[in-house]
Amino acid sequence: MSRTHSPNTSPSPSPRSRSRLTAAVAVAAAATLTIAGCSSGSGGKKADQTAAGVSAGKADTPRMTIAMITHAPSGDTFWDTIRKGAEAAAAKDNVKLIYSNDETAGDQANLVQNAIDQKVDGIAVTLAKPDALKDVVAKAEKAGIPVVGLNAGLGVWQEQNLLSFFGQDESVSGQALGTKIDQTGAKHVLCVIQAQGDVNLEERCAGVKKTFGGTTDVLYVNGTDMPSVKSTITAKLKTDSSIDQVVTLGAPIxxxxVQSVSESGSKAKIATFDLNKDLVSAIEKGTIEFAVDQQPYLQGYLAVDSLWLYKNNGNYSGGGEAPVLTGPAFVDKSNVDAVAAFAAKGTR
Structure with missing residues (x-):
């Protein structure tokens, strides 16, 4: 893997192939993550920022422009949280942030091209459908624009020559959830995917199926049409009363x-990936058992901050060789109080 970018300081690391953890090690690592885990490494980052030019908690480095382009559908609170993190880092780092999103892969690629045409100083991008973004990402890199990945694209970030990646291993998180559900005694899981073909979502359900000992069915719904989502899930639960566990892949779903379970008369329990304020309240009330938290605020924050550090201090988050994992961690009744205040602010 070659790197073509030219920061102000040190040269790029020498190429070498990406190392892969075994499934056993990866799952074990996931199990050790805690709610407070993201704060443990702040000392090193603070030292980097001081060296790069931070005065009184805010950068005094020259203004730079960073574009963040995601595959987010409009109105999804998960992506609002990612954007909040990005905006917080931009405010600290004297960065002009240009945020844009489109769930259609071709249109997302066009947004990346727009950022190239604007000659931004860095790009942060999600790769939910990596093949559709491959060519335009290569164009950005050829133009000398450093690119980092976040949230989606763990399996391809190095082959597409990105500097760093921030997110969770979706297969590992799915396996961790499958194991946790298996321990509850559930026998039949319905895994609901709200965007067919999204590699992150497909990997989550595949991970659940890999470690869950019972039956796992996948149900596709249109995540941009909530009345349709409710009617589709309700119909499925009415048709198959053996389903005793529903796994969803986003807080709004x-x-x-919860409404579908009530209307169908099903006794199925609900677990999910990702949080928002209302989801945290549902865990407190017991209508949802638990959630897998990948810390989207942290993903947005680190993606922007890493590009600033790269430009001003030559830093590679993860050393340019390993992804920076932000999850998974479980939130349930035992620890939901620890995140409730942050969820109320829209940062968890």
Whole structure:
């Protein structure tokens, strides 16, 4: 893997192939993550920022422009949280942040091209459908624009020559959830995917199926149409009363599923990936058992901050060789109080 970018300081690391953890090690690592885990490494980052030019908690480095382009559908609170993190880092780092999103892969690629045309100083991008973004990402890199990945694209970030990646291993998180559900005694899981073909979502359900000892079915719904989501899940639960566990892959889908379970007369429990304020309240009330938290605020924050550090201090987050994992961690009744205040602010 070659790197073509030219920061102000040190040269790029020498190429070498990406190392892969075994499944056993990866799952074990996931199990050790805690809610407070993201704060443990702040000392090193603070030292980097001081060296790069931070005065009184805010950068005094020259103004730079960073574009963040995601595959987010409009109105999804998960992506609002990612954006909040990015905006917080931009405010600290004297960065002009240009945020844009489109769930259609071709249109997302066009947004990346727009950022190239604007000659931004860095790009942060999600790779939910990596093949559709491959060519335009290569164009950015050829133009000398450093690119980092976040949230989606763990399996391809190095082959597409990105500097760093921030997110969770979706297969590992799915396996961790499958194991946790297996321990509850559930026998039949319905895994609901709200965007067919999204590699992150497909990997989550595949991970659940890999470690869950019972039956796992996948149900596709249109995540941009909540009335349709509710009616589709309700119909499925009415048709198959053996389903005793529903797994959703986003907080809005989970909250809609609570209504579906009620209307269908099902006794299925609900677990989900990702949080928002209402989802945290649902865990407190017991209508949702638990959630897998990948800390989206942290993903947005680190993606922007890493590009600033790269430009001003030549730093590679993860050394340019390993992803920076922000999850998974479980939130349930035992620890939900620890995140409730942050969720109320929209940062968890």
């Amino acid at each position: 989970a909250l809609t599923t």
